[in-house]
Amino acid sequence: MTDTPNLPLATDLTDAGPGRSNNTRLATDLIHAGRIRSNLDENAEALFLTSGFAYESAEQAEAVFTNKIQHFQYSRFANPTVQMLEQRLARIEGAEVCRCTATGMAAVSAALLCGLKTGQRVVAARALFGSCHWIVSTLLPQYGIETVFVEGSDMAEWRRALSQPTALVLLESPSNPMLDIVDLRAVAELTHAAGGIVVVDNVFATPLLQKPLELGADVVVYSTTKHMDGQGRVLGGAVLGAKAWMEEVFQPFFRNTGPAMSPFNAWVTLKGMETLGLRLSAQSATAETLARFLEQQPGVKRALYPTLESHPQRALAMAQMSGGGTMVTFELEGGKEASFKLMNALRVITISNNLGDTKSLVTHPATTTHMRIGAEERARLGITDGVLRLSVGLEDVQDLIEDLSHGLAAAGGNAAL
Ligand SMILES: *Cc1c(COP(=O)(O)O)cnc(C)c1O
Numbered sequence: 193m194t195d196t197p198n199l200p201l202a203t204d205l206t207d208a209g210p211g212r213s214n215n216t217r218l219a220t221d222l223i224h225a226g227r228i229r230s231n232l233d234e235n236a237e238a239l240f241l242t243s244g245f246a247y248e249s250a251e252q253a254e255a256v257f258t259n260k261i262q263h264f265q266y267s268r269f270a271n272p273t274v275q276m277l278e279q280r281l282a283r284i285e286g287a288e289v290c291r292c293t294a295t296g297m298a299a300v301s302a303a304l305l306c307g308l309k310t311g312q313r314v315v316a317a318r319a320l321f322g323s324c325h326w327i328v329s330t331l332l333p334q335y336g337i338e339t340v341f342v343e344g345s346d347m348a349e350w351r352r353a354l355s356q357p358t359a360l361v362l363l364e365s366p367s368n369p370m371l372d373i374v375d376l377r378a379v380a381e382l383t384h385a386a387g388g389i390v391v392v393d394n395v396f397a398t399p400l401l402q403k404p405l406e407l408g409a410d411v412v413v414y415s416t417t418k419h420m421d422g423q424g425r426v427l428g429g430a431v432l433g434a435k436a437w438m439e440e441v442f443q444p445f446f447r448n449t450g451p452a453m454s455p456f457n458a459w460v461t462l463k464g465m466e467t468l469g470l471r472l473s474a475q476s477a478t479a480e481t482l483a484r485f486l487e488q489q490p491g492v493k494r495a496l497y498p499t500l501e502s503h504p505q506r507a508l509a510m511a512q513m514s515g516g517g518t519m520v521t522f523e524l525e526g527g528k529e530a531s532f533k534l535m536n537a538l539r540v541i542t543i544s545n546n547l548g549d550t551k552s553l554v555t556h557p558a559t560t561t562h563m564r565i566g567a568e569e570r571a572r573l574g575i576t577d578g579v580l581r582l583s584v585g586l587e588d589v590q591d592l593i594e595d596l597s598h599g600l601a602a603a604g605g606n607a608a609l
Pocket residue numbers: 295296297298300321324364368393395396414415416417418427428429547
């Protein structure tokens with residue numbers, strides 16, 4: 193047996209891997225960026241399912257621990273398969289450094305907890321993913337951190353909230369499930385003036401449709417569970433930002449608290465990245481078609497999709513996004529009863545609270561993902577009992593239209609089959 197190859201432990205964006213050009217374009221980067229090839233010359237990315245790494249000598253181990261040489265040590269700190277995904281995501285995002293985490297929530301919680309201190313202040317857009325909302329409303333105050341929620345689409349509220357020193361802003365745009373758009377550039381300017389950093393949960397847009405760092409954000413977080421795996425298989429998350437913050441603030445927290453991604457999940461997600469561009473453009477086109485269809489149907493009060501003429505923030509969405517994404521939210525006139533009837537009548541679309549899958553999924557936020565935030569907060573966010581969230585997959589658009597027509601008919605909306 194030959195010795196294990198001495199793999200590079202690169203965190204530098206310019207290192208596209210051995211023999212790789214740094215000037216390739218998006219579609220190529222989705223497939224090749226971050227590739228590490230061992231001395232066995234495998235073509236597909238290898239799965240390094242190992243917790244630890246071996247040293248040639250005690251001297252080498254000492255040199256590794258004193259940072260004199262780079263060498264993988266332990267998969268809680270870094271793992272070659274996970275690193276390939278980190279490098280690929282950093283390249284796609286245009287970020288200096290990426291670290292992958294076990295879940296999207298591990299990414300969000302680590303990005304928040306790594307730098308915040310008792311006595312500091314956090315401002316967040318009210319329309320957040322359920323667990324992100326819990327972290328801001330419930331967990332952070334337990335550590336003596338003051339938290340303030342604002343209406344993300346209302347710049348006057350942001351200005352008022354950010355007129356005081358603020359350590360961190362957390363927001364989602366488009367938001368879950370109402371697809372509200374936040375003006376990323378304007379909020380970043382106000383946050384920086386208040387002395388803080390902006391963390392953007394970019395799950396709904398993906399790095400292909402929106403680049404928060406270019407718009408002034410400091411940190412971007414993902415649930416790679418969603419579009420990046422994209423086939424509903426493995427959980428994962430990612431935190432991306434500038435080298436200084438990632439190395440000085442994030443990494444010590446990451447290494448010592450242990451939210452690392454499993455190499456197996458990274459390997460599956462690397463395969464998902466290869467088709468991300470194709471899936472996203474096909475699913476987004478279908479999503480827009482379905483949104484336009486839904487808003488014309490009797491029994492449908494409104495359909496929300498960022499690029500529809502009827503979306504109240506269409507101009508802003510078009511200015512900061514290059515496409516509307518895969519999510520459509522619509523509201524039925526018949527409330528919970530009509531919503532449940534529609535869902536139960538579907539034959540192609542699956543009832544599931546996941547999103548970003550190749551399979552189309554529908555969820556009733558008021559009784560599932562947004563049940564815990566309470567009726568009052570739901571009312572404030574516009575999440576009525578008639579709201580349904582549709583994650584549009586890769587199926588034939590006509591089959592989805594027929595399925596929704598069937599569901600609307602069952603719900604009492606008289607849609608023709
Ligand atoms: C799914 C999701 C998360 C959490 O990700 P997990 O991988 O489920 O932990 C956070 N934010 C948004 C917007 C999400 O959709």
